[in-house]
Amino acid sequence: xxxxSELLKRLADSGVEFVVVGGFAGVLHGSALVTxxxxxxxxxxxxxxxxLRAALRDLNPRHRMTPQRLSFxxxxxxxxxxxxxxxxxxxxxxxxxxxxxxxxxxxxxxANSEFFEIGGKKCRLISLPDLVKAKVAMxxxxxxxxxKELRAISAKRERDKPGLELK
Amino acid sequence: MPxxxxxxxxxAEKAGFDLSLVDESLRLxxxxxxxxxxxxLALVLEFERIRSTRDEQPKRTAQATG
Numbered sequence: 001x002x003x004x005s006e007l008l009k010r011l012a013d014s015g016v017e018f019v020v021v022g023g024f025a026g027v028l029h030g031s032a033l034v035t036x037x038x039x040x041x042x043x044x045x046x047x048x049x050x051x052l053r054a055a056l057r058d059l060n061p062r063h064r065m066t067p068q069r070l071s072f073x074x075x076x077x078x079x080x081x082x083x084x085x086x087x088x089x090x091x092x093x094x095x096x097x098x099x100x101x102x103x104x105x106x107x108x109x110x111a112n113s114e115f116f117e118i119g120g121k122k123c124r125l126i127s128l129p130d131l132v133k134a135k136v137a138m139x140x141x142x143x144x145x146x147x148k149e150l151r152a153i154s155a156k157r158e159r160d161k162p163g164l165e166l167k
Numbered sequence: 168m169p170x171x172x173x174x175x176x177x178x179a180e181k182a183g184f185d186l187s188l189v190d191e192s193l194r195l196x197x198x199x200x201x202x203x204x205x206x207x208l209a210l211v212l213e214f215e216r217i218r219s220t221r222d223e224q225p226k227r228t229a230q231a232t233g
Contacts, residue, residue: 005202
């Protein structure tokens, strides 16, 4: 089974505070592009890593960037921190990042974030302007293209906002 | 003064985005968008699986007859 939304619900139940970022954040904002991974920004303290391990335990989480595909259940060792985790699970890919290019660390990303609900849980979502900033900072062709769609979404949302009634 | 919102929409359309899909998506809740995306990704992965099976088949046939 591949389900990024189920994976997201699982993370929402983990007790770790996070912000959804990346392409999937674009989807939640209204993008029609398809992405293959779920990216979240979180503080990767040893305690949070343990909570993430517990949440993903039965999903065979492994480090997809390591040739040996080391198990996340053993690496990093208890008590260690990490900068970023790039994981493959039975429900799909999840990248857990401690900072976002163009924005900064978790607190900076959280500052402008908004809430959305999934599976009855409230989750944080990177703001649309911040997502555009991050895409532009990445600078790859596909990110710049995605930024164009996100700007259009922003414009459409602005238009749909109820205006002030002039009397 | 240029309408920045319209400029953004024009640029996205010029880049090839079908913004009617965005309009559809904006009518949904975030959770519904996530579910719809799951279905689209499942389709993409299924097409990839079919393509890789198809690409593998001639190799196997060539090996068997070669």
